[in-house]
Amino acid sequence: MSDTSPGPDEVRRVADLARVGLDDDEVERFTDQFADILDYFETLDEVPAVDREADLANVMRADEVRESLDQSEALANAPETEDGYFKGPNVS
Template sequence: MSDTSESTDEAAEETPAEGDDAAAAVDADEVRHVAELARVRLDDEEVAAFTDQFGDILDSFEALDEVPETDREEDLINVMREDEIEEGLTQEEALANAAETEDGFFVGPKVS
């Protein structure tokens, strides 16, 4: 994969088939696919272990099907402040933990 729009399409294709209330078994390909979406590289051993464990864990999450639809009263207010200039990190401090910098900038991997 080379860009994020592609991965969004892949996620959309993942819509579960009819009757997904059966046990939530996952196979190795699904684990690899989610790892790709999450941008976490796994080795074959991890894929095998996660395939087993995810089946058990997702099975236990099935209990959430019994939860009634509940009114969610969130008592939230926006917290605003004046947009004033304050002292922050110096450029040197902000860059101090970066693996690679150049002329006061972070250096990232090539984009494509």
């Protein structure tokens, strides 16, 4: 465990900020869990950085202007239209 493990006072403060009521048993349990989580972060800090250039490539196609459907063709298969637009169900 690290030297900066959170104590019960820090857990109560975080619980108050989150507007979560904790009893003494929960404070004790969360204190242990917070300490474990902080230990995991310390372990991640020990992972060496990778020094390499990323081989990046643009996988998107180039934009190109093409002929599109006119309004009547676009609405031809729509189950329901209104005033030249697609009509969908009302959302409540």
